[in-house]
Amino acid sequence: MIVTAFLIFNSQFLIHPAQAQEYTRRAPDLDRLTQELFAEIQSDQVPYEDLYETLLQYYQTPLNLNTATREELRALLLLSENQITTLLRHRQATGDLLSVYELQSIEGYDLRTIGRVLPFVNVLSSNPNASRGSLWQRIAQEDNNALFLRYERVLQQRRGYSPPTIFQGRPTTRYLGSADKMLIRYRVSHTKDFSLGFALEKDAGERLTWNPNNGQFGADYASAHFVVQERGRLKTLALGDYQLQFGQGLLLSSGLGVGKGAETITTLRRSSVGVRAYSSLLENTFFRGGAATYQVTPTVQATAFVSRKNVDANLQQAQDSLAVFDEFTSGLLATGFHRTPSELANRHQLAETVGGGHVGYVSRSGNLALGATAVVTHYGTPLLKRAEPYNRFEFSGRDNRTVGVHYSYVYRNALLFGETARSTGGGLGTVNGLLASLGPAVDAALLVRHYDANFHTLYGNAFSENTRNINETGVYLGLKVRPVARWEVSAYYDQFRFPWLRYRASAPTDGHDALVRLAFTPTKTNLFYVQLRQRLKPRDLPTADPARPVPLPGEQLRQSVLFYYNTAPTAAFELRTRVQASRLRDDDGRPWRRGYVLAQDVSYQVRRSLKLTARYALFDADDFDTRQYVYEQDVLLAVSLPALYGQGTRVYGIAEIRLNRALTLWLRYAETRYRYQTTVGSGLEEIDGPLRGEVKAQLRVKF
DSSP, X not given: OHHHHHHHHHHHHHTSTTSOOOOOXXXXXXXHHHHHHOSOOOOSOSOHHHHHHHHHHHHHSOEETTTOOHHHHHXXXXXXXXXHHHHHHHHHXXXXXXXXXGGGGSTTOOXXXXXXXXXXXEOOSSOTTTXXXXXXXXXXXXXXXXXXXXXXXXXXXXXXXXXXXEETTEEOOOOSSOSOEEEEEEEEEETTTEEEEEEEEEOTTOOOEEEGGGTEEEBSEEEEEEEEEEETTEEEEEEEEEEEEOTXXXXXXXXXXXXXXXXXXXXXXXXXXXXXXXXXXOTTSOEEEEEEEEEEXXXXXXXXXXXXXXXXXXXXXXXXXXXXXXXXXXXXXXXOOOOSHHXXXXXXXXXXXXXXXXXXXXXXXXXXEEEEXXXXXXEEEEEOOOSOGGGTTSOOEEEEEEEEEEEEEEETTEEEEEXXXXXXXXXXXXEEEEEEEEETTEEEEEEEEEEOTTOOOTTOOOSOSSSSSSSEEEEEEEEEEOOSTTEEEEEEEEEEEESSOBTTBOSOEEEEEEEEEEEEEEETTEEEEEEEEEEEEEEEOOOOOTTOOSOOEEEXXXXXXXXXXXXXSSSSEEEEEEEEEEEEEETTSOOOEEEEEEEEEEEEEEETTEEEEEEEEEEEESSGGGOEEOOBOOSTTOOBOOEEOEEEEEEEEEEEEEOSSSEEEEEEEEEEEESSOSEESOGGGOEESSEEEEEEEEEEEEO
16 A cells, blocks of 8 residues: 555656655644643643744745755654664665655655654755855745734733722832733744744733833844855854754753653654754743854864843842842843833843854764863853752852763664763763664663752753753653554653752652553544653642641652544544543642543634634643643644633634735634632732633734
8 A cells, every 4th residue: 555655656756757746745733743742731831832833944944855964854853763764874875865755665654754744844856045046035035934913912801900009008019011912023034044033022011112222122022033054164154043952952952852751752862953043932042142153074063152131130239248249139030021110120130141162073974973062151240049958059150161062873773862061160960862773663762861969051951850950860761662553652761869959849859750652543634542641759748737847848649641532534624632630649648639621622624715723621620739731722833821720611712814825814712711710810910700811813924
């Protein structure tokens, strides 16, 4: 059957032998792909938007399978190391691919794998930029050229927008701006050629202010970038906002990391993608300045970068004349909100200067890669954490210097990789792993990491249980087995230890995280999986014992189960059912606390110009600790991850309307209705009543 399909596809190609086959790429199902990559969403602080936009960028400017390097193929997150190796060997032995469907003749590429990567790749037989004119002509003629205008608002009045009241002789705090959230984003780009774009965003509650001297251009957040690539030996030049990723992300990570997930093998290792244009809306995960990568020799590249920007921080004056610093800040503020006078007073108060470089070597075969990285960070005002025992080894001062080395080596069906770094004060961090194909249907992974309590990496995000690479030792084991066609079993076990105290953990502790997922794909349009996960993580338990005023760490056990079914009875009609539940118990004698959500999605392509999507969900969670996060479909380039707890319903509907070839409009309405509650939210976000409704509209203009 596979051979027959391959012959049919290539017979179509043979009609036009002068060029690689042209085919209509279907749009990627990013929502389903997210379900497959992430095990269980437990926080809304993970930069899913960065990963989402990266995959969308691959769709808009696909990866050329005839020129893609091993690192670029790894960055897709969808191919195993063995699949990458067999593709490169096939390319070396037979020359350029003539069609993407030639993947079916390469060992290790089944229909499911090909279906997942098809939206993000293409096959071109020559340099597509060679005959497209000058840079500015290519920019003007580029099809991947669009402007996005977005508006959203919560319909109910929140306390922060009500008239202030008088409390203890002073007016209460209120938001300074309107409840409207607005976004303007523009980007034109082409793979391995250029990227030009800007973004302006006003969050709800923020004011529109024009003050260029303070970095305010109407909207509170402004970002812009210009990147050119492949200019002879100059491989990349970035001006404005950009990101960096080298090695395993221990010192420099761009956010392209899934970490522990249902994809237990391919997402474990990172790829050295180097300098990347930044066009997301996260206000603290990028560099601002310039970066360049230069090809020194055919096997050696050198990168240098410099960044200077002001970040949010609460500056404080020392109260003690013997204090180390007269003025300091206890930490950086990462919310990005500037809605109230106090938030506005903290805006861009701390000057941050970062500089450094990277030198990388890749053998001619591509099997061996070595690199060295250096990063120097300077703050205009010293950082000084609160005098708490768990902060004893935290970074303090103005300057942090880090140096590190990384490696990756492919030997037959195995990949060895790792990175080791040292920071100011002598703290050491290291992460090392092994990925191996034990057979045509079995893949395994091993990863060991250790981060000292005094290891400080301010822009790193390597594999870890903690949100930062600090104070952790762990061993991860992963396995993926395909026992028979269309069936797949994925599992991992992660054992970790925290050698020093942590916030809400008043002693050294250890824990574990284990997952198993069974997936069945009977057809291209059907997917079913069931997943079990258990996490044991220590934390301080509350105490009412006067003889023990200081809480001692106990163990918190969280168990969860997930059922997911995706089917498309027709090409225009799709159904998705998701049932997830979890229970949580502290070892303090209290009973289990539980939470669950049942969600049913419906998608219908009414006609080519109109697509409707809707969800109805029921949820019941005992408290905030048992809250349920469920990924929601949203307008293009937006991510929705509401935290559901209490009892109630969550519904949303989306209409995607293609007005004409250049204009596409998205309309979205979502609401959460609670039972047994008279208010929703807290503080300035509190709403009187049991309902919170949101509207969102987005217009895309393609040039």
